[in-house]
């Protein structure tokens with residue numbers, strides 16, 4: 001089993017390590033945190049005594065106690081941390097979005113290639129069986145495909161802190177935050193995996209005083225149809241996501257965390273489409289990432305790397321169209 005080191009001790013790291021250990025894909029062996037107490041609290045949730053702890057990033061990356069690192073720090077830190085991991089010969093799984101911009105992703109993919117290690121963006125939902133059911137449905141009905149509306153808008157638990165001037169990472173340009181990079185990235189992944197690269201990208205956003213987008217409307221133009229994407233962290237939406245096939249429609253209860261699929265037929269009659277859904281939405285990606293690394297599956301890796309590049313390009317074009325600039329952009 002691959003030995004796993006993690007960066008970032010938030011709830012998402014816990015969920016990933018639970019998925020990794022439950023599916024026997026990876027075994028947690030080292031934790032980096034800025035504070036020893038947090039590293040220990042995190043490790044204790046797993047097999048604490050066998051897990052090494054460190055608060056020193058250089059020591060962490062030069063450690064021989066793990067093979068692969070899962071990076072779940074704020075977005076703008078992914079680049080330097082992934083770079084250091086690759087330079088130290090680690091396999092890298094990095095949370096979405098893996099980088100702040102196209103230049104950073106191109107650099108990381110190039111040095112990963114030179115070093116002969118994997119750099120995998122953790123777009124968890126595209127690996128789930130329920131998403132594969134959507135791909136299957138699209139394949140059956142492709143000739144009638146006529147567009148989609150994808151929605152992922154949730155009032156963030158951190159928005160109150162933002163309104164209270166506490167500056168949470170996800171609402172700052174310093175940490176490459178905002179609705180599009182945090183939630184919109186799931187919808188953009190849906191569009192890229194299902195429909196490919198669009199010809200044109202436009203983003204109309206509600207820009208907050210911190211400079212990031214609180215919510216917005218993204219349009220992706222393809223040859224014969226449009227994909228309209230609604231994202232937000234400042235309000236709650238209950239709209240389903242839909243893919244249109246003329247008179248028929250496929251309905252998904254969410255664009256980023258699909259739990260239910262339905263179809264509407266030519267007479268607008270709704271019926272469920274049965275699909276598998278794991279309790280932990282990160283199970284499927286943990287199994288798949290371990291498989292890619294263990295089997296050295298270069299074909300699948302090339303496909304995932306291509307998706308990551310297209311998604312990253314769309315995000316960067318969308319930001320340009322809405323006038324959103326990250327501090328990370330000024331560093332390149």
Ligand SMILES: NC(=O)c1ccc[n+]([C@@H]2O[C@H](COP(=O)([O-])OP(=O)(O)OC[C@H]3O[C@@H](n4cnc5c(N)ncnc54)[C@H](OP(=O)(O)O)[C@@H]3O)[C@@H](O)[C@H]2O)c1
Nearest residue numbers: 008009010012033034038072073074075095096097124169
């Ligand atoms: N796939 C998914 O379903 C999913 C869900 C949520 C988030 N994410 C992604 O996971 C990543 C982390 O998101 P999050 O909301 O957990 O972020 P976050 O709470 O801002 O930070 C995550 C961790 O990074 C470390 N950290 C926080 N601020 C830092 C700073 N200023 N400098 C260095 N380290 C810092 C902290 O760990 P220590 O205190 O231990 O150092 C913290 O627990 C993002 O890329 C996000 O997009 C993915």
